[in-house]
Amino acid sequence: MNDLKKWLLVVGARPNFMKVAPLIRAIDKHNSARHSSPVAVRYSLVHTGQHYDFNMSDAFFKDLDLPKPNLHLGVGSGNHGEQTGKVLIEFEKVLLAEKPDLVIVVGDVNSTLACALAAVKLHIPVAHVESGLRSFDRRMPEEINRLLTDAISDYLFTPSPEGDENLLKEGIPGEKIFLVGDIMVDSLLFHLEKAKKTDILARLSLNADFHTPRALGFSLPVADPVEDPVEDPELRRRELRRRELRRRERSRRAPCSELPASPAPASGSGFSRSVLRAPCSLLQYALLTLHRPANVDNRESFGRIIQGLLHVAARMPVIFPTHPRTLKQIKALNLDPAFEFHDSWNMKPEQYYEDGVLKQKIHCFEPLGYLDFLNVMAHATLVLTDSGGIQEETTVLDVPCITLRDTTERPITLTEGTNVLVHNDPRKIVAEVEKVLGGNRRRSRCPSIWDGHTAERIVAILASNT
Numbered sequence: 001m002n003d004l005k006k007w008l009l010v011v012g013a014r015p016n017f018m019k020v021a022p023l024i025r026a027i028d029k030h031n032s033a034r035h036s037s038p039v040a041v042r043y044s045l046v047h048t049g050q051h052y053d054f055n056m057s058d059a060f061f062k063d064l065d066l067p068k069p070n071l072h073l074g075v076g077s078g079n080h081g082e083q084t085g086k087v088l089i090e091f092e093k094v095l096l097a098e099k100p101d102l103v104i105v106v107g108d109v110n111s112t113l114a115c116a117l118a119a120v121k122l123h124i125p126v127a128h129v130e131s132g133l134r135s136f137d138r139r140m141p142e143e144i145n146r147l148l149t150d151a152i153s154d155y156l157f158t159p160s161p162e163g164d165e166n167l168l169k170e171g172i173p174g175e176k177i178f179l180v181g182d183i184m185v186d187s188l189l190f191h192l193e194k195a196k197k198t199d200i201l202a203r204l205s206l207n208a209d210f211h212t213p214r215a216l217g218f219s220l221p222v223a224d225p226v227e228d229p230v231e232d233p234e235l236r237r238r239e240l241r242r243r244e245l246r247r248r249e250r251s252r253r254a255p256c257s258e259l260p261a262s263p264a265p266a267s268g269s270g271f272s273r274s275v276l277r278a279p280c281s282l283l284q285y286a287l288l289t290l291h292r293p294a295n296v297d298n299r300e301s302f303g304r305i306i307q308g309l310l311h312v313a314a315r316m317p318v319i320f321p322t323h324p325r326t327l328k329q330i331k332a333l334n335l336d337p338a339f340e341f342h343d344s345w346n347m348k349p350e351q352y353y354e355d356g357v358l359k360q361k362i363h364c365f366e367p368l369g370y371l372d373f374l375n376v377m378a379h380a381t382l383v384l385t386d387s388g389g390i391q392e393e394t395t396v397l398d399v400p401c402i403t404l405r406d407t408t409e410r411p412i413t414l415t416e417g418t419n420v421l422v423h424n425d426p427r428k429i430v431a432e433v434e435k436v437l438g439g440n441r442r443r444s445r446c447p448s449i450w451d452g453h454t455a456e457r458i459v460a461i462l463a464s465n466t
């Protein structure tokens with residue numbers, strides 16, 4: 001007879017959903033092949049409610065085929081102590097009622113730490129997926145969550161060898177550490193084919209055919225390279241005017257073939273590249289994500305980033321699915337003039353232009369669902385981000401990634417991937433964008449263990465140990 005184990009899986013915030021979905025699939029697979037293991041697993045999914053907007057949570061359940069959570073703690077927003085404390089209190093009640101054999105937490109959000117802490121105090125074993133990542137910047141709330149969760153977990157599943165090294169240096173016994181690969185890549189590879197079939201690129205009018213002079217009824221949407229983003233505003237205004245006149249003059253003569261098109265996708269990072277190919281010729285565009293407190297809570301830092309981004313906006317549309325915290329900050333810091341807010345993802349091509357040239361605005365949209373975001377990211381000319389997971393996803397997709405941070409907890413994306421750190425420096429942002437546009441971009445070598453089977457390895461280890 002099979003031994004029945006009860007596992008609780010925790011999700012709380014947006015970056016958790018794509019890490020738990022592959023685990024659920026792997027548990028189901030494990031249970032359906034029970035002859036190979038004496039252990040059957042019954043799982044419950046607990047949603048802490050840290051993220052609660054439809055676009056930040058429910059949309060991901062739909063896209064990732066996640067089952068409805070068995071329990072929803074409805075914790076919501078709050079300061080860090082308040083949010084972490086609320087999850088701790090509510091999750092302890094769940095543990096006392098459910099008495100699971102194991103709790104699985106993922107990533108580094110407040111819910112991750114709170115649930116690990118509640119479990120370990122009740123002597124319930126904890127597995128931490130995406131363990132060992134370190135930015136060595138303790139001002140980041142996620143770094144504190146990572147350090148503390150790893151210190152109290154029983155099974156530490158790392159995505160890459162640096163994770164193991166970090167944990168060993170911190171005194172974690174080697175027998176608790178398992179190098180299994182990157183679980184986000186499981187989700188990415190599983191959903192990529194489906195993602196590329198969404199209609200989001202058409203809805204955003206990123207098809208280059210919509211941007212010919214004939215279709216638009218006006219000139220070329222190509223801006224000149226911008227050398228120095230930090231300069232006198234009056235000089236800048238005059239220079240822009242001069243360029244605009246030059247562009248108008250040139251556009252009267254320019255053929256359609258001069259329109260920018262996406263570079264061809266590269267080969268060689270471990271899975272079929274054909275799925276990355278655009279369904280049609282795409283306009284060059286940048287995809288932006290930005291939400292870290294260090295970047296958006298401080299006017300100076302946010303202002304410097306915007307300075308760089310506006311120069312990118314002169315070269316190609318900047319598509320910005322906007323995190324709710326960032327939207328609040330844009331308004332609170334009166335930074336609205338740099339942005340154009342769209343209340344739907346349905347863009348007309350001409351909305352990207354003003355007076356025959358690209359608008360120098362960052363285009364804000366509601367946050368995208370998982371599949372749409374993946375589609376937009378896979379076909380972007382480049383990605384600008386301060387997210388952690390996106391640094392990995394762009395490495396797998398071989399899309400240039402310009403990270404708006406001065407540290408990364410994912411150094412493998414710098415050494416093996418397409419990632420480069422520019423912090424909030426407008427000159428570096430522009431220089432890196434120009435490198436990509438000039439064809440001088442980094443190519444990725446996807447780590448071999450990022451193969452889409454991380455969740456299966458984790459479930460096999462846990463099933464034979466718990």
Ligand code: UD1
Binds near residue numbers: 077109388
């Ligand atoms: C959290 C994670 C971060 C992760 C990010 C991804 C922590 C410490 N941080 O940051 O690691 O990269 O999620 O999204 O756990 N809000 C809404 N609607 C929502 C969710 C949040 O309006 O559905 C607002 C909140 O009211 C709050 C702000 O966004 O003002 C921040 O939310 P919070 O969950 O505290 O952290 P994030 O910044 O999203």
